[in-house]
Amino acid sequence: MKRIQTETEGYFVLSRGDEKIEHVIEESLEECKRTLIKGAEKDLENACYIKSWNVKENVLSFALNSGNLVRSHVGLLRLKKVLAKELGEKLKIGIRRVSAKNFKVILFDRVDEVAVNKIKSMPKIRDVYIEDNKTVILLEDLDENDLRGNLIDRLINLIEEVSKEKHVSYEQIQPIVRISQPKQMKFTGDPLITSVELGWVVPFPGRGQFIYTSKYAALFETIKTILIEEVAKKGGFKPFLLPKLIPFEVMKKMPGYFDSIPEGMFYVCPPPREPEAFDNFKLEYRLKKEVPIEELKKVLKDPAYVLAPAQCEPFWYYYSVIKHKSETLPLKYYDASGYTYRWEGGGVEGLVRVTEFQRIELTYVGLPEQVVNIRDEIVEKGIYVADKILDLEWRITAAAPFYVKEGSSNFDPYNSVEVPAYDIEIYLPYRGPRESSEWLEVAGCFVHKKKFVDSFKIKCEENLEIWTGCTGLGVSRWTAAFLAEKGFKEEDWPAIVREKYREILGE
């Protein structure tokens, strides 16, 4: 089936005009057609075809259209080869230059507005519009270098990726309790696209996974360092290093995971203790150089862990095995020791909804008013980083997490003790106007009340009521949001970011 089509007008500038050119072309037409089908013989719909052609003085033009197997730019280069030979042998005419105008990529699908914006922000894109339920992407004029490199194929891959993203139609339901002054946007594109273009990020074969190269990594480290300094350390939080591989017995105590979103986690099987169990596996693998999946499934032990989806799981385990007294409260610890994981199914999007990502996870345990105050302080400090240091446009919304959604969604969003979570959100220009587009949650600042205390049996010696809370500062998302507003030019970044960035990069 044809899902994608390309069209273009190709131009060959010849070494001179000649009235016999038309005749030579006519004689070569059959060979031209054959060469445009090569490789798509079994799927002719996706080959390349000549719609019309024309000679005017020393310029020869072809209108081509194609499916996805021999794309029009490839067709044009194949035509050049055939015609150069024919014109050279028969008329001693050479081809001086090849170029293409009105190169269109047509998706047989209507992409949504967010995708249109994202595609518009890709390089070499002149326009994107919807026509007859199809999406038409018009490229800028292309020279032979553009046609020969893998620019167009890379573009089409990106376009296909974006068209598969699900941009859920957005309705603002969380009440906005505070909002920043509008800030000047230095960039309007999807940072993933520019990151890939610049080599800051390289897609990894696993869905929603990326290799982040040195410039991205240095910016990430910069923002992580700032957040740890300004939010964690200044807030009196101390570092922990937490496991990221969570045994079922711990995960079972996390409210809402196994019962509500088991489909959002990766499951991990340990190997058996006896290495001999793998003897057949090794034999088969060495023979076929393919992982023998059925044999592997026979050998492996049952799934026994998940990859941490929440990051704080081991904190609650820790708080449940130590003794609490009122004079040692509140406890404030953070972890920023590695990746956590969510399986987003079809829902991965750009750099902001990925499978594997990093957070600074802060947890706090204390008397109820201590916990509420700590949460509110974190929100203030987070706003400070967004507003004063990173210079991002932010807002605070009041939210309820999935496990309290039922029943308690009627709360006064300004009365902190009633609010399960304050989200810090950052505006993403590529998603559209401020008022109607979805902003990016970069921090969820929670008060759990007794939810986790009950579930993990966290006890205070004097039988005082204690509460817990946690805040995830999504460093991967802060970084993506920063790039979405500030772009990729160091001179557009706040000086403090630029300096730390250069120091980390070692430049």
Place this chain on the structure above:
Amino acid sequence: MKRIQTETEGYFVLSRGDEKIEHVIEESLEECKRTLIKGAEKDLENACYIKSWNVKENVLSFALNSGNLVRSHVGLLRLKKVLAKELGEKLKIGIRRVSAKNFKVILFDRVDEVAVNKIKSMPKIRDVYIEDNKTVILLEDLDENDLRGNLIDRLINLIEEVSKEKHVSYEQIQPIVRISQPKQMKFTGDPLITSVELGWVVPFPGRGQFIYTSKYAALFETIKTILIEEVAKKGGFKPFLLPKLIPFEVMKKMPGYFDSIPEGMFYVCPPPREPEAFDNFKLEYRLKKEVPIEELKKVLKDPAYVLAPAQCEPFWYYYSVIKHKSETLPLKYYDASGYTYRWEGGGVEGLVRVTEFQRIELTYVGLPEQVVNIRDEIVEKGIYVADKILDLEWRITAAAPFYVKEGSSNFDPYNSVEVPAYDIEIYLPYRGPRESSEWLEVAGCFVHKKKFVDSFKIKCEENLEIWTGCTGLGVSRWTAAFLAEKGFKEEDWPAIVREKYREILGE
């Protein structure tokens, strides 16, 4: 079956002596015996028994022995309750004090020398010796607080853990090419034991996994920062952030993993795309509050990833998708973004051979002499950190990794170009004398020659021969080695470590 036994002499100091005491005890003996069996009725071998008893003036003594269900210290406290009642009601005599001497924990197993040393370093241990193929652990005198707290149970747990560790009998085969001056050891114990005792580390339910609390985490961050600064940055390496969840298609290209050590990896299954697939799972889970494993296995997709065992896997993928020209070589990048994983089977040991650990992974690509020089520079810088900054006793050995073991183990250990790996090893005093004990490898500094270039099809445009190499600086191990030599008192640490540590801890 009885695997463990405890024995002790318990002493009750009474409010006064009385000739009728002996008679009262005789009358209560049956009740005493009953109370010592309670909870072990179905496994009498593991209950507690009175071997003999005696009264001398106002001191009543009992010799007890027990299995693992009612341990002697628990027996002693139960006796106190019965006797206090009897002596109080019949003679108005109170029990003033309880204590125990010669408390022995006897393992029905001969532990090895390393385990003996480790157990000796535990708190409250007077002596450890082997007798009739049993291991006898003699505790110091215990007062009522010691008996009542969970000290003894925690000790016995630690002893059992250590006795299960496999300390492979050690033979020095890797040639030692350089060795440091002897250094003064500030500590001789197993750092895991003291870490647990001090709460620096809390065992996590997953085997070989730990929660590292703030002091350990701050020391870890200190050492990580030093290594990044001194080895990575000063060596011109730039940071990357790499995936840690490795799809099979990438892992297949790693020499030696699937074919030689598939039993050393964790395997990961993604969930299916359709959340409905979990409907039954959710139902069953909500009913039983247990993870329905069989249902889960039905729902999950086939294993498709491993948890990164080598950390550098995505680097080679990256080098295989970018273009190399001689003028852009050498490339030097590092990753220190999170945990990697090895399933050690039965072989976990203390803090030094764990399942989940952190490394700084450096990789380098270049012309052969570039790669060899870079590796040698890393070794020098690593020695500098060990010797001058952390003040550790180190040595360098020449090694071959498992995938080149065959055939190339005859090399001149001083001729770098021939040496697959130089290991930086640190002396661990708790393992025994310098000359006869196994030192801890904290860095493996590799030159792969063309092994990875071939396997990942890494190509240089001019068709020049290029080599690769990698070095893993095991930060988790550097930290454990530091604690093993320097101990837990800040004043015993080098000033530079102490200062950075306090800064990170925020004190």
